Amino acid sequence: LYNLVYKLDIHMLKKILPKLFLFCFLYLNTEFVFAQSSSLDEDFLESLPPSVKDELELQNEIKEETDLEQLFQSDTSQKTNKYILEKLKSQLEELENRLDNTNQNENNLTRFGSEIFSSLQSTFTPINVPVVPSEYFLGFGDKLSVSFYGQLSENYELFINRDGTLTVPEFGKISLNNKTLDEARNEIRRLINESAIGVNVELDLIEMREIQVAVLGRAKNPGIYTVSANSNILSILNIAGGISDSGSFRSIALMRDGKLISKYDLYDIFVFGKLPLNMRVRSGDVILVDPVKKLIPVTGGVNLPAIYEIKDGESLQDLLKFAGDLSDSFKGFNYVEVKKYSVDKYQITKVQKDNFNNYIINSRDSVLVPYYQSDPIFLEEVTISGMVNKPGKYFIQDGDTLTDLINKAGGYKEGAYEFGISLFRESALNTEREFAELNYAEAVNYIVSSLGRPGVNIGPQALDFVVEELRSRRSKGRLVMDYDFLAAQQNQALDIELIHGDQIYIPKLERVVYLVGEFHNPANHTFNPSSSIKDYVHASGGMKEDAYENLIVIDPDGSSSLYKTKFFANNDNTIYPGSVIYAPRDIGQLDGISYASAVAPILSSLALSLASLNSISD
Structure with missing residues (x-):
């Protein structure tokens, strides 16, 4: 219970x-x-x-x-x-x-x-020890436990006979039919005390008759x-x-x-x-x-909406009592609608609250109690971590922005890298996953259908590589954004509005440029404002023979761009602290498949956006 x-x-x-x-x-x-x-x-x-x-x-x-x-x-x-x-x-x-x-x-x-x-x-x-109410009357088939203690110590389990009597060994019969347990106990004590002194009696019902x-x-x-x-x-x-x-x-x-x-x-x-x-x-x-006579549905602003049975002459007030009375959601209304059905039509009558007790309910009526219930308001929260003075979870309201959140978190710590702020959002994550599933299916289907065609130069190893790279993608849901704390404080149009579930990470400034992929000596290099992409590639030993001819450059804010290594190529890429230079492997030209779908995401620990890779075209 x-x-x-x-x-x-x-x-x-x-x-x-x-x-x-x-x-x-x-x-x-x-x-x-x-x-x-x-x-x-x-x-x-x-x-x-x-x-x-x-x-x-x-x-x-x-x-x-x-x-x-x-x-x-x-x-x-x-x-x-x-x-x-x-x-x-x-x-x-x-x-x-x-x-x-x-x-x-x-x-x-x-x-x-x-x-x-x-x-x-x-x-x-059956339950071994029945609960005996005071109004229970003994009769044929009941099983009693009779215990003697004092001058005589005995215990008997006895059934009441068909004639309503109980036979007590050595003491005789006594009529217990239609007697309560207390009355039977007194009768047995009287019987015992007539022939024995100093004997106490206890009587219990241990089995009830059927x-x-x-x-x-x-x-x-x-x-x-x-x-x-x-x-x-x-x-x-x-x-x-x-x-x-x-x-x-x-x-x-x-x-x-x-x-x-x-x-x-x-x-x-x-x-x-x-x-x-x-x-x-x-x-x-x-x-x-x-048989039932009148069944009346009651719905709306009552505590127990259901179909209720009423008797002749019962009123709307009686019916509402059966339904647990009017609920709090009825507040503000002063009437109840009664829908009265005939054979081929119905009409609705509004019964005022002060007339509930006089309004008689009839067959085929339905009662509709008006009500208003506001939608629950759930608190929305976002998380901020990294280089702020008070990282943690914060409740937000409609219209709160990233600048508001940073101010609530006590502002930046010394050494915070604003250009590398990461904002992760569930809707972006879902979009990435949907795109990844579609992209994977389309890429595999195209590759399989293209094998053996003239002009398609791809072997089994390349196929395994592409499939594994596509399968191993990990969506992050990062938004690529251009954010400046000072500019956003002066111009709200430059700010970013937050929604429930957003996660913001403020990184620490590290003067490092990351070179990963098909380099002879991939390494992390100290950022030098005067160094170009060619300088960093040269410092990593140059590109391998099986490297793709173009590089991918990922900025700290998550945006990406293609760097062409051919002579006379027009490149305007800028390298920042925290930039990533990625040299993908050359797996052969696959007509109809975007290059982004054939490369793996950059190291998951760098939290790169899949959307940024998808923006790169062949």
Whole structure:
């Protein structure tokens, strides 16, 4: 029970307290209940009124047949066939009701109360120590533990006899029929004290007797059930599968010896948590579920939208109470709409709040409670790390910019490299991944289809290389941006607006130029403002023979450009601290495939943007 309550949302707890109360009650009162119908007991049948007896005998006859088709053979009685047809007709009506409810229920509402029986315990195996209510009366079949201590020390486990008496060894018989456990304890003490002095007696009920009860009418599985004598109407209805779609939750009769003992309205329990004290049953009792009359859908600004059953004369106010009253989302409205259906049309009536108690609900009505519920506002956050004074996560609002974030983070630390700022964004990452998947598929398909064609000079090793390079790409989601902190403070148009999930990294200035790829001696060189790309290439031993004729230059901000090594080539590349000069391998000219799709991304640790590589054309 604790685990059940723990899993519930706190704001829903108020709504299900009656159900929780019901669950506890049934759990403590379903000992020795068995969830299946038993064979008919002759004594039990004789105690029933003739009409009820005939119906049960027919139903039992049908249940014992293994093949339904056999019931329509020539040797089947006309009375049995009539009963079968009536039962099939009832089932068809119930199916039609289900279809009608489904078609009319646009909001997928469920009938209130139906989930109660479906959520209760589904097994009813015997419990060793029954919980005995004060109103439980002993009878034939109950097993008692009788313990003596003091001058006499004995313990007996005894059954109450068919005549209602208990035989106590060495002391004789005593009548306990229809006595409570306390009364029985006093009677046994009186019997013992008549012939023994200084003997104390303890009496406990260790096994309850079983009784047979009939569940008839619009229950899901009508029939005769063998249950514990401690059972109540709710626990027995649960064994019978609950109330059918055409049955009433608000009109359930308890019959005894052909007479009406009481009628029960389950809404008293489900809605208001009022559990009647006289719901105990006796052997031979009949629980009769009446047909349902009016089902009214209630949706909108109530705490428990559902389909509710109402009685004649009940008002809109009563219906709203069943639905858990108006919710907070109704605030600001002063009316409820009632949709009244006729055979071929409907009309909507607005009922003012001060008239709820006087407005009577009728069949085919639907209640729509207006409501307003604002969308939840989620806090948005970004992360900044690296060379700022207060790195970490920061909450942002619409319109916050990179400059705002840097100011919140206490500004740059000394040595921060603004030109190398990296901004990673999820939308850019998703775009890169989509492009990479498409590019990979297109490149592989083209290469495979081009093998063996004239003019295509590519061998198996080159193919393996291209496929592996394309497969090993790692998307980063980095945005290439031109950002200047001072300029952005003066002109907001030069700033960069942030969105939820952005990650910003401020690197430290390192006066290094990285040369990677197909160089004889790839290395990291100290940045020299007067050095050109040729100088850095020469310092790395020049390019290998299998290097591609052009270089790729990646700036610290993530942008990239192509550097042509041919004579008289017009290059305007600029080298900065942190620039990368990459010499790709020459894998042969592949017509129709962009060069960027045939080269691997630069070292993942450099956080290069795939988008920047894609911008390079052959």
